[in-house]
Amino acid sequence: GAVVSQHPSRVICKSGTSVKIECRSLDFQATTMFWYRQFPKQSLMLMATSNEGSKATYEQGVEKDKFLINHASLTLSTLTVTSAHPEDSSFYICSARPPGGFDQPQHFGDGTRLSIL
Amino acid sequence: GESVGLHLPTLSVQEGDNSIINCAYSNSASDYFIWYKQESGKGPQFIIDIRSNMDKRQGQRVTVLLNKTVKHLSLQIAATQPGDSAVYFCAENLAGNTPLVFGKGTRLSVIA
Numbered sequence: 001g002a003v004v005s006q007h008p009s010r011v012i013c014k015s016g017t018s019v020k021i022e023c024r025s026l027d028f029q030a031t032t033m034f035w036y037r038q039f040p041k042q043s044l045m046l047m048a049t050s051n052e053g054s055k056a057t058y059e060q061g062v063e064k065d066k067f068l069i070n071h072a073s074l075t076l077s078t079l080t081v082t083s084a085h086p087e088d089s090s091f092y093i094c095s096a097r098p099p100g101g102f103d104q105p106q107h108f109g110d111g112t113r114l115s116i117l
Numbered sequence: 118g119e120s121v122g123l124h125l126p127t128l129s130v131q132e133g134d135n136s137i138i139n140c141a142y143s144n145s146a147s148d149y150f151i152w153y154k155q156e157s158g159k160g161p162q163f164i165i166d167i168r169s170n171m172d173k174r175q176g177q178r179v180t181v182l183l184n185k186t187v188k189h190l191s192l193q194i195a196a197t198q199p200g201d202s203a204v205y206f207c208a209e210n211l212a213g214n215t216p217l218v219f220g221k222g223t224r225l226s227v228i229a
Contacts, residue, residue, distance in 0.1 A: 006160070034216045041125050043206060044161070044219045093160050095217075102213050103149045103168055108160035 002028050002098045006109025014117055015086060021079045021112045023094030029074035030096035034106065035067075038091040047092075050077040084116045125204060127224040136194040140207030140220045145188060149210035151217065152181055152192045154203045161206060164192070194225075202227045 003026040011019050023033055031052045036044040048069055049057040056069035066088075068080040077096075081088055091113055095106040130136045142150065148169040153161035167174045167181045167190075174181050180193040190207050204224050208217040 004160075032214060043222050046216050046218075049216055095160075097214065102210055102215075103166070105151050105163045105166055106208075106217050107163065108153075110160045111158070113158070 002096075002107045004094065004096050004107045004109045006094055006112055008112060009110060010113045010115075012115045012117065013084065016083055017116075019081045019084055019114060021081075021092055021094070021114075023077045023079070023096070023109055025075045025096045025098075025107075028096075028098040030077075030098070031074060033071060033077040033094055033096045035069065035077075035079050036093045036095065038093060038111075040091075044093060047079075050079075052077075081114065084114070086116045089114055089116045125222050125224045127226060129226045129228060130197050132197060132199060132227055132229050134197055136192075136197045136201070136225060138192045138194075138205050138223045138225065140190040140192075140223075142188050142190055142207065142209045142220065143218065144209065144211050145185070147209040147211055150181070150183060150190055151208045151210075152179075152190075153206045153208060153219075154201075155206060155222075156203045164205075197225075197227050199227045199229055201225060 005024045007022045033050040035047045038044050047062045050069045050071040052071045058064045071077040091111050093111040095108040097106045098104050151166040152164040155161045165176045165181050172183050178195045182191045204222045206222045207220040
C-alpha cells in the first residue's frame with residue numbers, strides 16, 4: 001500500500017531555532033502533498049498544500065514566511081518552521097494522495113512532535 | 118456511554134460489543150468520505166472509505182454508512198477489541214483533488 005514517511009519524529013529545540021521537517025512518498029509520486037497541524041485533543045487543521053514545482057498554497061491565517069514549504073521533487077516536500085517560538089509547539093503531519101483520482105485516500109506520515117523551549 | 122469532553126467526545130464500550138461512531142459532515146457537495154484511526158503519537162491510519170453514490174460499505178469488522186439527506190456518516194466496529202482504542206476521524210473530500218477536511222474526532226475507549 002501507499003506509504004508516507006516523515007522525519008524527524010520528534011524535535012526539541014530552543015526558541016529562535018529553525019526546524020525542517022521532511023515528508024516523503026515512498027512508493028508513489030505525489031504532485032501534491034498536504035501539511036496539517038494538530039494540537040492536543042483536537043482535530044487536524046490544514047496548513048498548506050504543497051505543489052511540486054510551484055508555490056505552496058497556504059490556508060487563511062497561516063504565515064507563509066513562518067512556515068516555508070518546498071516541494072522540489074515528486075516524492076519529497078519539506079516544511080521549515082522558521083525562528084520557532086513556544087507557540088509553534090505542536091504535532092505536524094504531512095500527507096499525500098496517490099495518483100488515480102480524487103477518490104483515493106490521503107496517506108499520512110507518522111507526524112513530527114515539535115517542542116520549542 | 119458517550120460523553121463530550123473539553124475538545125473530543127469520548128465513547129466507552131465493553132470489549133466484544135459493537136461500536137458506532139458518528140460524524141456530521143459540512144458540505145452537501147462532498148463526494149468522497151474516509152474514516153481514519155489515530156493512535157497516540159501517530160498519524161491517521163486509513164480504515165475505510167465510501168463514495169457519495171453509495172450508502173453503505175463493509176470492510177473487515179467495519180461498516181461505513183452514509184446518509185446524504187442529513188449529511189451524516191457513521192462507522193460501525195463489530196466485536197470491539199482493546200486494540201481499537203484510538204481517536205477516530207471522519208474526513209470529507211469537497212471537490213476534485215483537494216485536501217480532506219477533517220471532523221472533530223471521537224475517542225473510542227474499550228473496556229476490557
